[in-house]
Amino acid sequence: MNSDLDIQFTNELRQQEVGAGLHHFDLERRDFLKLFSGGVLICLCSTRSPAQESGRTRSAHELPKDIAAWLRILDDGHVTVFTGKVEVGQNIRTSLAQQVSEELRTSVESISLIMGDTKQVPWDAGTFGSRTTPTMGPQLRTMAVAARDLLVNMAASAWKVDASTLVAADGRVRDPKSGKSISYGELARGQKMVKVIEGDPSFTPASQWKVAGQPIPKVDGPDFVTGKHEYASDIHLPGMLHGKVLRPSGFNATLTSLDDSVAKKMAAVTVVRDGNFVGVTAPSTWSAEKAIQALKAEWKVPPQISSRELFAYLTANADKSKAEVADATGSISEGMAKADVKVSQTYTVAYIQHAPLEPRAAVAEWQGDKLTVWTGTQRPFAVRDELAVAFRISPENVRVVMPDTGSAYGGKHTGDAAIEAARLARSAGKPVKVVWTREEEFTWAYFRPAGVIEITSGAQRNGTITAWEYHNSNSGPAAIGVPYNIPNKLIQFHPTDSPPLRQGSYRGLAATANHFARESHMDELAHAVNMDPLQFRLKNITDERLRAVFEAVAEKAQWGKQKSSANHGFGLAGGFEKGGHIATIAEIELRSDKSVRVMRVIEAFECGAIVNPDGLRNQIEGSIMMGVGGALFESIDFGNGRILNAHFSQYRVPRFNDMPKVEAVLVDRKDQLSAGAGETPIVGVAPAIANAIFAASGERLRAMPLLRRGVMSNVHSTRNS
């Protein structure tokens, strides 16, 4: 096993973890240990999955070596591909099919993907970290190459010719000499093909792609414009009941009393209590809601901090002794001694919510001690294991099925709704559906970690950066490094032992926070040495791929041609994360009421060889839109264990009238491996906007979100000019 990959994956997985599960049924610890000695889930994922995901390395993990386990060819020529990755709108059902099509030499239309069904697909850690394109892509291409070779060899032996003289194309094997041809379906008929993959297959180089690299429309697209596509929340089973869970009045609450007498008298309503867990089942969502409202519960909620005290709390509780050193090079004090200008600033990032439009949803059905759950999750196998633990059954007896889901953005790693539906279904003896309300989603899911980032840097008047000291408290280590050439660096992440809110993954993880702080600070340094922010960056960049995207975006936006003026500003930011290189320019208008309108965002993005340019463009556009929300106004307001803005009427997300003109510049590097694109395009948006606001107003905003109640406020800003 490749140990670098192993460490990288372990790190990545750790960052994707979500603090504190919602449900603890009354299980005894030794029961749990009897069934799962050694905390199986995370250990297994972190030590073994890279081998499984790369598909090249043999390891102790039970790799399905039978070609049928990954890819099946039916006798009508139809190809079924099995993958544990899931579709949440990032369009991998299409991009993976394209890659299989490319290597198997058969049409995209003849390929179907079975995704995220734990009974049917090989084990997978989950869909996160922009890993589908760089890992599952090559994995499935490997399977497709092997299948193609097998088919060609079968034809060769049937025709008694040398396999190397045959050609595979359009779902058929042809012999150019004899003119004979046979379809994949005919070859597969009556066979049981087994092929063990050996060695590295030779992939078709991106420069020769015919199907991959094309803007193939979304597979099943018509189902989404006709309402036909069935999301987890749409699934209906015969006899199914609707379930709701009684939510505590605050986080970490204990149930002290419950009067369920009224609810129990309601027609066809059942109340379930298990420790602190209280839920109901009823024939409809409406009646379940009425029953929950009829429950009279008292909760004891311990005192908890509020969003007002958040940043002081995070700084005070960051364990400096447990600092994780991301980079320590040279000497900060020597570097600072050589500096003509020194800048020391603190940046903050609020808690925000993913707010996927489809809330958490699950339908659970028991047959004896066998459980099947349909649910929207990015980690079907992890949810399977959560269910097995919660109900003390073997993971073998749990099947999790993930229908293509109404978005996630890193917010659907856990199986909360799945466990709730299964718990209620077990009591009801019937299938139960649980769909969270928006308020539940805003309160009981988890949040992108808030953070405090302190940077001290020094530079010479000629624009050479001499020192860079960087401390991130709580928000995370993703993209914490600095892609500029700096001889003296100290970069540390300080985890907080007890964050005030349940926190976990979010599109791009902490890369957004770290880019916001770093690229804002770079702008401050550039102004401190009187250099143009683009020239300042280019002077300090050694990575040619990063330089290329900065140059590409600058050219597209004609950077420097139009100068920022009062109330109209241009800002720049860029960086590198998860195999993607990004540079972003924002153009903003500052209005007389101190509101900010983002007029235009231009983004150059390079993620190696592009698999689907239209899908990529869609991801970049969407990331920019989502990034505008986090940059300008998204922020979770909380206090005493409650979320105080748990509704779309109180928590502002980007809408049509927030939409800037969006321009994506795709840099296609056919000589580089394809990387993911669902996350990194978001990271440059906030700092580019903040830098544009500075350019227009001379005010440096160092807190995300940049606005308070939609306008610039002096509370979190410092006047620099």
Add this chain to the structure above:
Amino acid sequence: MDSVTLTVNDKAYHVAAAPDQPLLWILREELQLTGTKYGCGEGQCGACTVMLDGKAVRSCVTPLSAAAGKKVTTIEGLANNGSLHSVQQAFLSQEAFQCGYCTSGMILSAVALLSTNRNPSDAEIMHAMNGNICRCGTYPRILAAVRNAADVAQKVK
């Protein structure tokens, strides 16, 4: 329980349900028309948008009684004999979605807009659609799709 007569996608239904129950749940759970989505339950996101006598309404805050005797159109009722409505076709052509969960509501809002304003400006489209949230952020494509559908309708005319 009262029985309410509803016409959904040109089909008459008799529904026995509380009159204050939101139309959304009747459509989804009584009639199994699940193309209409729940997103917030307070009329803030537009995922549940349907047309009531041709006007876009949020079915999550529309009581069943308000729909009685009226004509309800959902996403399932837009295509005609398998041929997509011009707005559906435009969304498909522009690939104006990612996860697709907001798409039904977006399409219904757009169809309602174009039925009263055949050639809306971009500002009018954005104003009419501002109550519909797309968390995937495909707004530029949705705008292009509605624009495109309007242009197609103009040409046909």
